[in-house]
Amino acid sequence: MPEESTKWRNFLVDFAKKIGKPDAEVYVDTGKWKARQGGNGLKAAEDVKIKYTNCTAEENAKIYQLNKPITDDFYTLFTPFGKVSKELGRKLLKEVLVLDIATNIPIMSLQPFQQQNYEYAIKVKTMNVQKHDDLQRMIGYQIRKYNSCRKCLKCESVCNFGAITVNKNTYRIDTNKCRHCKMCVTAKYLDAGCLMAGYLVTKAESQEKTYEVQSA
Ligand code: SF4
Ligand code: SF4
Known part of the structure; x- marks a missing residue:
């Protein structure tokens, strides 16, 4: 299949140039392209970064960048944390609250937000919990799913309750x-909350052992 072979080689050479290989043709012809490169050069590698700014006006609040407008599906991603209530939030702010499942006390406030440099954003404030950072980390996993799920179906198999x-x-x-049960947002069961994120993370990030990127 010489035509297909040439097409594939050209694709690899173009990709090698895109990710900055100085001698792209040698890189391809010697088979070095087969070594795992993370998501270097792929748009998907950008999507898996969790981008946020810390809110300067409120404690324990972060403003996360979203890649698309907020839909009902977005709010269902907060179901693992408790009961998602649109009714109890402040209507003027389009706020949605998440209530602790046992006590009905709000543990999270979600507000669509205008943020410079972010076309779409959500402010997430945690409250009435002891470990704010742990909760925000799991929230970050859900934001990543919304922004960059590649539909590998792993999450379906993680959930024992369908x-x-x-x-x-x-x-x-x-x-x-x-x-x-929070299995879908716990690194022990699903590293970084997403199987694909592990493959797409770029080399520089994996050296830092973090998936989070803080925006300026
Ligand atoms: S794994 Fe399933 S049951 Fe457990 S929190 Fe996630 S969605 Fe809910
Ligand atoms: S593990 Fe798979 S299904 Fe789950 S969020 Fe990542 S890409 Fe999507």
Whole structure:
């Protein structure tokens, strides 16, 4: 299949140039391209970075960049943390609250937000919890899923209760089936909250052993 072979080689050479290999043709012809490169050069590698700024006006609040407008599916991603309530939030702010499943006390406030440099953003403030950083880390995992899920279906298999549905267009958590076990947001069961993030993370990031990037 010489034509297909040439097409594939050209593709690899173009890719090698894109990721900055100085001698792209040698790099391809010697087979070095087969070594794992993370997501270097791919747009998807940008998507998996969690971009946020710390809110200067409120404690324990971060403003996360989203890659697309907020939909109902976005709010279902917060179901593992508790009961998601649109009714109890402040209407003027379009606020949605997440209530602790046992006590009904709010533990999270979600507010669509205008942020310079971010076309779409959400402010997430945690409250009435002891470990704010742990909760924000898990929130970051859900933001990543919304921004960059590649539909590998791993999340469906992590959930023992059939609450997660992943298909071509959506990633959705069924509020009636979720038992709030938090397995889907715990690194022990799903590293960084997403299987694909581990493959797409770039070399520089993996050296830093972090998936989070703080925006200026
Ligand atoms: S793994 Fe399933 S049941 Fe557990 S929190 Fe996630 S969606 Fe809910
Ligand atoms: S592991 Fe990542 S890419 Fe796979 S279904 Fe879950 S969020 Fe999507």
